[in-house]
Amino acid sequence: MTRPARPTxxxxxxxxxxxxxxxxDDAYGHLNNATYYEYFDTAVNAYLFEATGTNVRLLDRIxxxxxxxxxxxxxxxxxxxxxxxxxxxKVGTSSVVYRIGLFQGPGEEAAAEGxxxxxxxxxxxxxxxxxxxxVAPLPDAIxxxxxxxxxQPD
Numbered sequence: 001m002t003r004p005a006r007p008t009x010x011x012x013x014x015x016x017x018x019x020x021x022x023x024x025d026d027a028y029g030h031l032n033n034a035t036y037y038e039y040f041d042t043a044v045n046a047y048l049f050e051a052t053g054t055n056v057r058l059l060d061r062i063x064x065x066x067x068x069x070x071x072x073x074x075x076x077x078x079x080x081x082x083x084x085x086x087x088x089x090k091v092g093t094s095s096v097v098y099r100i101g102l103f104q105g106p107g108e109e110a111a112a113e114g115x116x117x118x119x120x121x122x123x124x125x126x127x128x129x130x131x132x133x134x135v136a137p138l139p140d141a142i143x144x145x146x147x148x149x150x151x152q153p154d
Contacts, residue, residue: 011101
């Protein structure tokens with residue numbers, strides 16, 4: 001099985017700097033695995049708030065995380081900041097697939113890369129207490145915000 005190449009800064013379209021915190025490191029002195037996922041969530045949702053100019057929690061359809069994963073390449077941690085690169089691999093009828101690269105320091109290769117899938121659901125609660133049914137189409141504000149992040153093939 002051939003693993004995909006380690007991503008570089010050139011693979012991403014939008015950037016955000018995330019400040020690391022003392023509590024982000026685990027007992028071994030590197031970023032806790034769960035914190036990587038917090039950084040992915042922050043990179044995606046902060047971008048959506050800024051790019052749409054609205055509180056995305058109040059849209060009639062909201063994105064819920066249906067899938068997430070992480071490939072780890074090297075350790076990162078407190079106190080240096082992390083740069084998160086963001087790119088969109090796919091914009092579907094009711095979903096968006098993001099990749100987020102985490103970089104720390106001057107190198108060109110990612111320390112980690114996450115995959116993050118938002119599926120858009122109705123922002124009302126069904127009688128059974130769930131909002132789990134995908135609803136198409138994506139909100140116009142979301143589609144307009146994520147389309148510029150689509151990575152065009154070289």
